[in-house]
Amino acid sequence: MLDVKDVKVDKELDVRGSFCPGPLMELIRAVKMAPVGSVIAVLSSDPGSSKDIPLWIGKAKFEYLGAFPEEGYTRFVVRKTH
């Protein structure tokens, strides 16, 4: 089982309070700027993110490391594989 604590996150974005499509936009921007191989986490309180973020990661063909629910928000983790 992959544990969130085992994943070394290179960049963490806190976009809690931002609404659809804000969290996804922020994530896309961060992934674009990050070097290949880096792991990016985004903290979102938008309920739409749990569908939107994995969908986008799949479409962009990056590696989805998972969604980790916290108190009032979720941490989504992605690896920029290419």
Next chain:
Amino acid sequence: MDDKPDKMAIIVFSGTVDKLMAVSTLSTGAVAMGMEVNLFVTNWGLIAFRKGDYQQNMKISKDFEEFREPMMAAMQAKKVPSWFDTLTQAKELGELHVFACSQTMELLDIKQTDLEDIIDDTLGVAGFIDKSRDAKFTLFI
């Protein structure tokens, strides 16, 4: 990856903030999912694209007018970006093209220089139809 991206077309007829937010949000989602988006801005939509207009535009659909105050207040309190800022970000993100309707421009004496720079070009109706003829879906907002 597919060699040609799927297309979405939106005819932006309305100039009220609620509907323009729908335009900018849908455009963002489509661009994020790798689609090419073409907007045809016409009638009241074009009024809302005049330079600086979005900063003052507080109009909302007549049929839900009673929600104007609470909606504007909530947007301010929750720091929701304006429809225009969201659309600008969508354009930075991917393939988003915005075309101004030549008929409305002629009718209301609006020149392309009077419009926000996000407008790529002026088009007639046939030109837009041609651009969107192979769109996966087309919306009239």
